[in-house]
Amino acid sequence: MTPKPNTIAIVTNTPVPLDQAHNTMLCHLMDGMLHLGLQVQLISPHIRDEDHRYHPALTCLAPSHITTSTKLPQLSSISWLTDYWLQHPPDAVYIASPSLIGWQVARLANRLNIQTVTGLFSYTMASPFHCVQHLINHLVLPWFNSKSKYTLVNSIHHAKQFKSLRLKRLAILSHGVDSKRFAPCYRSNELRQQWQADRHDLVFLYTGPLDQYHNVELALRTFRIIREHFPNKKHKMVCIGDGKNAENLKHKFPGIFYISHAPTSQLPEIYASADILLQPNKQGLLGNNIIEAMASGVVVVGFQRGAVAQHIQNHVSGLSIPLNGGWVDGETFIDRVLALCDRPDKIASIKRNARYTALRQDWQYVTQQFIHLMLSPAPHTPKKQIQQPSH
Structure with missing residues (x-):
């Protein structure tokens, strides 16, 4: 019997231009996982009709009460996803950035005992004395970090910055490149x-x-x-x-x-x-x-x-x-x-x-790193809090 392929859920609050996959890191990672035979669940309030036809192994899920023009989801029931995950649970969930929908999904994943990884690639720590920024840095980010197996950042420099906020289990995943397209x-x-x-x-x-x-x-x-x-x-x-x-x-x-x-x-x-x-x-x-x-x-x-x-x-x-x-x-x-x-x-x-x-930073290599971080067992000790990729 052919083993069931692993399934990774991707949660994002921003549009994912699947028809322009060279534009974003998230698109490259999704393309790479689909190419390697994984099942991908895309969870976003910005799902388009054409996204459902992008790849047979891609399942697009959106809150039924949110239209594509809505910028932020409301803090309402997430039963639409709960019912689906009870039938089709992913092996791991990746929350691309802290957001309201990310908060909902992280709570659900923890309740269903599904491993969660959070990304901070698009987050900057500018204006630390701004009250909203202070709230995010010291309350929102630590909450997501506490619910995550890993929190992904894009460089050693940013890992040290986030470590100063007492975030743990930081892992580095650098941006990749299409080495055939850029040559x-x-x-x-x-x-x-x-x-x-x-x-x-x-x-x-x-x-x-x-x-x-x-x-x-x-x-x-x-x-x-x-x-x-x-x-x-x-x-x-x-x-x-x-x-x-x-x-x-x-x-x-x-x-x-x-x-x-x-x-x-x-x-x-x-x-x-x-x-x-x-x-x-x-x-x-x-x-x-x-x-x-x-x-x-x-x-x-x-x-x-x-x-x-x-x-x-x-x-x-x-x-x-x-x-x-x-x-x-x-x-x-x-x-x-x-x-x-x-x-x-x-x-x-x-x-x-x-x-x-x-x-050595081709997208194929970066995608394999990402999959390893998503599917590997949760770390048992906080001693090595910044994980660097092995070359």
Whole structure:
């Protein structure tokens, strides 16, 4: 008799674009599990009619009293799911982020003795002195953590942040990458010509919001100093993003190719056609662009936080610049990039190592890590409170 495939329930309060699976981590994980033969239950107030036809092993469940236009579910009975789970219980439940529907499902799963894992990938700990933020940090997050076998975060840096809130059983699951879609083979001489860059010129790249929070001005100032130091070179910079400071930055830093929005279908070619990605954001967020650039064979330069700290070995697979007591050291950032520009052999070596590192973060590998965390027995001891992936 063929054994019954494992079933994992996914709970999310945000729409899941199943027809655009390359856009979100959750979609990649769901696709990977379905490809490996697991059964998936998607529980969300934003289920669409076409979602039910996405895959035969995917079951879409939504509260009957919630319409797809409702932003948050009401605190009402969850009997619609209770009845279903009594007949079709999952082996484990993943709550993608703390929410009202997540709170309901976590209570139900604990009542039915179903293992629960919580994710904090999209959660930031900004504004700790705000009363609502304080309430979430010290009441909501610990409650979800207490009901969960693991709480997943995306980097060692964020694990340490959440550990300061006395959260236990933290496990790291880094963002993955489609290493076939993002690859050096998509380097385009035609695109580089549009940027007016010759074969041996360096193309610098910045991707993200054009605002002070993401420290974009340091990236643009770095490139301006590079042009001053190498007047005989035709190094170029491409800045992809938009924001309220966009017009001011364009006026302050001319001679840069500004692109307010690049279709996702063009990103592999853009990354592969660049040479150095400047990411001076010190917050260290999910870092999709970090791992995608590395897979494309690009040198990533950033501060030692989040995805940069997680994936980059300094001077081997990129430049990971320590923060000076938590503060951005702009001069060190600029000096490191300037020194690198004088070492074409070093750039070539880092590009190769970046690609090799990204291959170990392919979505297939990340999905297998996720499944292991979901289905493995609950830890019996709190001694090892931060679990890192084994390579």
